[in-house]
Amino acid sequence: MQILTRRPALRWIAPVALALAVGGTGIVAATADADPKLAPKTAEQLLVDLQGSDVAGLSGTVVQKAELGLPALPAMGGGADASQLTSLLSGSHTLRVWYDGPDKARFALLDDDLGETDVIVSGRDLWTWSSQDNEATHATLPAEPAAGERPSRPGVPTTPQEAAKTVLDAIGPSTVVSTDSAVEVADRPARELVLAPTDDRSLISQVRIAVDDATSAPLRVQVLGEDAATVAEIGFTAVDFSAPDAGQFSFNPPPGAEVTEKGALDAPAPREPGTADREAAEAAKASTRVVGEGWTTVVVSKLPASSTDAASGQLGTVLATLPTVSGSWGSGKLLAGTAFSAVLTDDGRVAVGAVAPQLLYDALAR
Helix, strand or coil: CCCCCCCHHHCCCCHHHHHHHHHHHCEECCCCCCCCCCCCCCHHHHHHHHHHCCCCEEEEEEEEEECCCCCCCCCCCCHHHHHHHHHCCCEEEEEEEEEECCCEEEEEEEECCCEEEEEEEECCEEEEEECCCCEEEEEECCCCCCCCCCCCCCCCCCCHHHHHHHHHCCCCCCEEEEEEEEEEECCEEEEEEEEEECCCCECCCEEEEEEECCCCCEEEEEEECCCCCEEEEEEEEEEECCCCCHHHHCCCCCCCCEEEEEEECCCCCCCCCCHHHHHHHHHHHHCEEEECCHHHCEEEEECCHHHHHHCHHHHHHHHCCCCEEEECCEEEEEEECCCCEEEEECCCEEEEECECHHHHHHHHHC
16 A cells, blocks of 8 residues: 555565565564454465555544653754654654545644644645644645655654555564464454564564454554563554545635645656766765664764754754763764664764664774
8 A cells, every 4th residue: 555655666565575585584483373253364474465455545543652762852943844743753643644546645643732734635736734823835746756756754654554564674584473363453353463573682572563354454563662562653543444535635725824835846857876976875885884684783874074064053952962971982972762772973973773772882883
């Protein structure tokens, strides 16, 4: 299923390819049968069903929760939309979603303090609306949008489908795949697909994906930390897999709303990468190291001087709230959460991974 996008890259992987990948590189554990009301399925079958699911339409309510153990950070500015997106990193949030094919999609992020923010796609019309500011924007999408031109919330999954795909793309030899007993999500019977790292040094102990028995669509994704507590979750609390009412995709600005017309959006023309592009890509690759593998991978990168200079004011304010750490690798600031850790060194390096800080220090020292 594709949510708010036409990108071919976001199509579910072919079931046969997935079965080969799991059978060749993953570890599939034996599991007990789930609730006898549901037909028995192995982990392999559930994986194939999940990747092959193709829901034509749906509407529902999604609740997203995050308890990442992050410190309270100062406001970074950027308006209501930026504040709502940042707020998804902590607490609990509710979204309403409607989908009726790649040309009809809508989601609404609801917030007690910031009101409602909507993104609506209807054919070539793209609307955004903020209830807090009573402001709307309208643009016309290209007739044949290039990859990635459909609206989305980058970096933060807004549906269980997006969250499940992110997790499943990472399946490899460092993962044990199994199934757990039947569960009920949004009043629908489902099975849980359980992904667990083989390396106990990961801060993540399990990722659990509840798969709808009738449609094989993911209904909920949970990330569990070291103590088996849920550190992140996104799932439907109510869902209807029939086509939504067409009126959900017809947006009429409310009285008094300020409407900004963006006009026609141009699809970027394809071009061959120039010398500057190649040099930038090579520089980025040269400044990044990957230490470890699987769930304990640590990425160490050298931040461009321009990025730290441009954000020195805001970045400095954030870093001032974090503890100072040091070792043979140097010194810097540590952000330690329940699902990941990050270190920004004084000499402009950053190390990130779903691991305890010590593994970051070890990677920086190499």
